[in-house]
Amino acid sequence: MTDVRQRTVNPSETTKSEIDNAKDQSDEEDDLAPGETTDPSTIPQGTEKTPDVLDGALKDINPRWRNWIIRGIFTWVMIFAFGFVIYMGPLALVLLVMAIQIKCFHEIILIGYIVYRSYDLPWFRTLSWYFLFASNYFFYGESLAAYFGVLLSRAEFLMPFFTYHRFISFSLYVAGLVAFVFSLVKKHYLKQFTLFGWTHVTLLIVVTQSHLIIQNIFEGLIWLLVPVSMVICNDIMAYMFGFFFGKTPLIQLSPKKTWEGFIGGALSTIVFGIVLSYGLVQFDFFVCPLRYDDIKEALSMDCERHPVFKVTEYNLPETLQCLFRIVGIPWTNMKIYPFILHSICMAIFASVIGPFGGFFASGFKRAFKIKDFGDTIPGHGGIMDRFDCQFLMATFIHVYYSSFIRVPNPTKLVQHVFTLKPEEQIQVFYMLRDRLLAKGILNGTDS
Amino acid sequence: MTDVRQRTVNPSETTKSEIDNAKDQSDEEDDLAPGETTDPSTIPQGTEKTPDVLDGALKDINPRWRNWIIRGIFTWVMIFAFGFVIYMGPLALVLLVMAIQIKCFHEIILIGYIVYRSYDLPWFRTLSWYFLFASNYFFYGESLAAYFGVLLSRAEFLMPFFTYHRFISFSLYVAGLVAFVFSLVKKHYLKQFTLFGWTHVTLLIVVTQSHLIIQNIFEGLIWLLVPVSMVICNDIMAYMFGFFFGKTPLIQLSPKKTWEGFIGGALSTIVFGIVLSYGLVQFDFFVCPLRYDDIKEALSMDCERHPVFKVTEYNLPETLQCLFRIVGIPWTNMKIYPFILHSICMAIFASVIGPFGGFFASGFKRAFKIKDFGDTIPGHGGIMDRFDCQFLMATFIHVYYSSFIRVPNPTKLVQHVFTLKPEEQIQVFYMLRDRLLAKGILNGTDS
Numbered sequence: 079m080t081d082v083r084q085r086t087v088n089p090s091e092t093t094k095s096e097i098d099n100a101k102d103q104s105d106e107e108d109d110l111a112p113g114e115t116t117d118p119s120t121i122p123q124g125t126e127k128t129p130d131v132l133d134g135a136l137k138d139i140n141p142r143w144r145n146w147i148i149r150g151i152f153t154w155v156m157i158f159a160f161g162f163v164i165y166m167g168p169l170a171l172v173l174l175v176m177a178i179q180i181k182c183f184h185e186i187i188l189i190g191y192i193v194y195r196s197y198d199l200p201w202f203r204t205l206s207w208y209f210l211f212a213s214n215y216f217f218y219g220e221s222l223a224a225y226f227g228v229l230l231s232r233a234e235f236l237m238p239f240f241t242y243h244r245f246i247s248f249s250l251y252v253a254g255l256v257a258f259v260f261s262l263v264k265k266h267y268l269k270q271f272t273l274f275g276w277t278h279v280t281l282l283i284v285v286t287q288s289h290l291i292i293q294n295i296f297e298g299l300i301w302l303l304v305p306v307s308m309v310i311c312n313d314i315m316a317y318m319f320g321f322f323f324g325k326t327p328l329i330q331l332s333p334k335k336t337w338e339g340f341i342g343g344a345l346s347t348i349v350f351g352i353v354l355s356y357g358l359v360q361f362d363f364f365v366c367p368l369r370y371d372d373i374k375e376a377l378s379m380d381c382e383r384h385p386v387f388k389v390t391e392y393n394l395p396e397t398l399q400c401l402f403r404i405v406g407i408p409w410t411n412m413k414i415y416p417f418i419l420h421s422i423c424m425a426i427f428a429s430v431i432g433p434f435g436g437f438f439a440s441g442f443k444r445a446f447k448i449k450d451f452g453d454t455i456p457g458h459g460g461i462m463d464r465f466d467c468q469f470l471m472a473t474f475i476h477v478y479y480s481s482f483i484r485v486p487n488p489t490k491l492v493q494h495v496f497t498l499k500p501e502e503q504i505q506v507f508y509m510l511r512d513r514l515l516a517k518g519i520l521n522g523t524d525s
Numbered sequence: 526m527t528d529v530r531q532r533t534v535n536p537s538e539t540t541k542s543e544i545d546n547a548k549d550q551s552d553e554e555d556d557l558a559p560g561e562t563t564d565p566s567t568i569p570q571g572t573e574k575t576p577d578v579l580d581g582a583l584k585d586i587n588p589r590w591r592n593w594i595i596r597g598i599f600t601w602v603m604i605f606a607f608g609f610v611i612y613m614g615p616l617a618l619v620l621l622v623m624a625i626q627i628k629c630f631h632e633i634i635l636i637g638y639i640v641y642r643s644y645d646l647p648w649f650r651t652l653s654w655y656f657l658f659a660s661n662y663f664f665y666g667e668s669l670a671a672y673f674g675v676l677l678s679r680a681e682f683l684m685p686f687f688t689y690h691r692f693i694s695f696s697l698y699v700a701g702l703v704a705f706v707f708s709l710v711k712k713h714y715l716k717q718f719t720l721f722g723w724t725h726v727t728l729l730i731v732v733t734q735s736h737l738i739i740q741n742i743f744e745g746l747i748w749l750l751v752p753v754s755m756v757i758c759n760d761i762m763a764y765m766f767g768f769f770f771g772k773t774p775l776i777q778l779s780p781k782k783t784w785e786g787f788i789g790g791a792l793s794t795i796v797f798g799i800v801l802s803y804g805l806v807q808f809d810f811f812v813c814p815l816r817y818d819d820i821k822e823a824l825s826m827d828c829e830r831h832p833v834f835k836v837t838e839y840n841l842p843e844t845l846q847c848l849f850r851i852v853g854i855p856w857t858n859m860k861i862y863p864f865i866l867h868s869i870c871m872a873i874f875a876s877v878i879g880p881f882g883g884f885f886a887s888g889f890k891r892a893f894k895i896k897d898f899g900d901t902i903p904g905h906g907g908i909m910d911r912f913d914c915q916f917l918m919a920t921f922i923h924v925y926y927s928s929f930i931r932v933p934n935p936t937k938l939v940q941h942v943f944t945l946k947p948e949e950q951i952q953v954f955y956m957l958r959d960r961l962l963a964k965g966i967l968n969g970t971d972s
Contacts, residue, residue: 279722491938504961519951
């Protein structure tokens with residue numbers, strides 16, 4: 079909060095021409111937010127702040143290249159930091175996602191405060207953070223129960239939290255709702271309801287989707303790394319193709335985006351995705367899910383590989399076979415990791431639909447007349463500016479995984495049976511045996 | 526839409542004093558919605574419209590009693606209509622919930638249109654209804670798969686919809702998002718994003734919660750009927766106690782609510798809940814879930830009763846036993862349906878927390894300066910006015926059921942095994958046998 083207030087009194091950061099420009103825009107527009115301020119000096123503008131060391135070193139360079147270099151340096155800083163967290167394993171990544179989620183929530187809520195001039199609304203900040211806490215409590219609990227239920231059921235003192243998880247979460251939420259109703263003040267009804275909605279839409283976008291990311295991590299690191307890298311690759315390559323070859327504007331919302339960047343980005347992403355996937359599928363570390371092994375009684379990343387990570391022989395389609403025969407190559411089939419084929423689908427989504435996450439974010443920023451969501455990363459803007467497409471991509475991967483990749487897992491079903499009482503375990507066993515016998519799948523002598 | 530436009534030009538419905546009144550209010554308040562109109566004549570005001578027949582019959586009666594009578598008549602009309610739908614069984618109730626959900630969505634979205642004067646926003650209405658469709662497709666599919674998966678897996682042509690359900694739903698949603706981005710028009714960014722948020726908050730409140738109601742229905746009609754009746758009872762009794770004895774105002778948000786009504790309502794609801802529960806638990810029709818019986822190959826409402834619907838003997842607490850001993854009654858235990866005890870918890874929620882759903886709705890209506898959500902039910906306002914507390918209650922019941930009532934269901938687990946391929950079914954069987962043998966739960970001679 080402090081840094082925003084500082085920015086509002088620092089004239090070097092909002093030039094007069096920026097203000098005039100914003101005023102011109104506002105004349106064109108007949109939409110004004112409730113209590114919205116059109117004076118951009120009070121809204122965070124992504125200050126392009128640069129560490130002093132870099133500033134000194136780059137002061138003689140042409141500004142166009144300068145921003146490119148700063149952005150490039152911090153891209154690599156982020157990539158290396160990310161690499162280190164990957165090296166630390168799945169649980170460190172979960173913590174990273176958690177931290178990013180909190181920062182994104184903070185950035186969006188801060189914009190809400192400022193746009194609706196609601197510094198002084200009673201209890202509002204406390205309530206927003208409380209709802210963030212309550213919804214995270216709910217989602218983390220659900221994920222932990224789904225993936226580590228067997229482990230958690232060992233710790234006696236955790237059992238009530240596990241058994242009554244939904245009830246506790248609901249009580250937390252209802253307490254927040256009751257507090258909201260009590261916090262209502264006649265003068266501010268409209269602002270309070272608007273910000274209540276604002277908080278909930280933010281929770282919907284940030285919290286729910288970041289938990290899908292966490293679930294992707296638990297299915298195997300590759301389900302996080304490949305899509306995240308694809309989005310980054312597409313961002314960078316679209317920027318570079320646009321920078322060097324960009325001519326034809328793509329969409330009114332993001333005037334800097336061009337068709338050249340879009341197409342160059344897409345092709346690069348497909349190639350990059352294939353190469354990266356081929357590299358990662360070699361290592362069990364990336365393809366095996368973290369799970370609780372209840373024979374070894376420890377967390378484990380050993381696994382029988384999922385079929386998509388095993389080399390499989392495919393017959394080539396007839397037409398392709400003909401083509402090859404004509405040029406004298408007798409290829410009729412090929413051996414490939416099926417994951418490589420899936421990675422092509424992911425790359426297409428990342429480069430065709432993924433950018434709409436970014437367009438949506440651009441539209442949002444334009445609606446509220448802000449340049450960036452924050453100024454956390456020099457040359458890049460806020461955390462949310464870098465994650466706008468990641469969220470949509472993560473949801474896609476989650477859905478893609480559960481529709482096309484997930485196979486019913488006999489081991490998990492058996493683990494599920496062991497959450498029952500012993501007499502019910504026996505009951506399941508006999509029911510299953512009788513049904514299998516009746517269907518002739520099992521014959522009498524087997525059992 | 527038509528009726529709202531009619532209302533805006535019909536002076537008999539918004540009297541001058543109402544307008545002046547609203548103007549006075551708006552002077553006090555410094556919050557104005559984006560493009561919000563403070564002129565109440567353009568916002569639906571709940572016209573207290575009454576069918577002509579009734580109007581004639583009641584014209585000589587004191588207006589205070591008149592509204593009471595109209596409200597009373599339509600309360601009974603609704604109760605009888607509801608009774609008829611119950612008689613038709615669970616699937617008819619699901620359709621009713623669906624219809625109510627659509628009407629509530631319509632009422633809230635209509636308010637959004639009018640408050641933000643967005644009749645002419647490109648594509649907005651179409652997109653709102655499209656998102657309603659997409660989210661319902663998702664939730665209905667999930668519920669159907671969870672409760673009738675075995676049945677659905679019989680119909681070959683439905684299989685792709687079942688297997689790829691999440692992917693189809695996600696694609697539908699993403700198509701809507703892409704359409705939204707393309708529909709953005711520079712002049713209207715702010716309105717468009719505000720209404721996008723409005724639509725999503727409405728979906729969150731109406732669609733998600735109405736699907737919890739549907740899931741409650743599938744667990745047994747009693748899980749719908751008892752809570753719904755409790756909320757109705759609490760509404761009516763609080764109104765009546767308030768009407769006859771009300772003196773002390775309860776909360777600033779709803780000036781008509783009094784402590785006398787609140788307490789009278791709560792006590793009546795507890796007593797009513799006990800009586801109603803005792804009545805309903807006698808019938809299998811109310812306590813058995815609708816499920817697919819894959820031996821009979823038909824939908825069935827026969828069941829082995831859940832333990833909460835079987836008479837159980839409880840030892841009274843020591844202190845109570847002492848008290849009874851002192852007065853010479855040797856009661857040490859009592860026989861009761863456990864559901865009766867649960868119904869007391871539900872009644873307490875319905876009368877203590879439930880009304881906050883109503884307060885929230887009141888605050889919302891005040892924020893946007895509307896009297897009712899619509900004028901669908903004479904004397905009551907819109908459908909949403911009657912369902913504000915029902916939604917919160919349904920969520921409570923859902924959470925309560927899954928935390929305290931649901932028992933792991935061996936039959937469902939076994940059904941789940943049969944969604945696997947035959948060789949995997951065998952695999953589960955042997956894994957289960959080996960584990961049970963290893964744990965000594967099963968001994969060698971059994972199998």
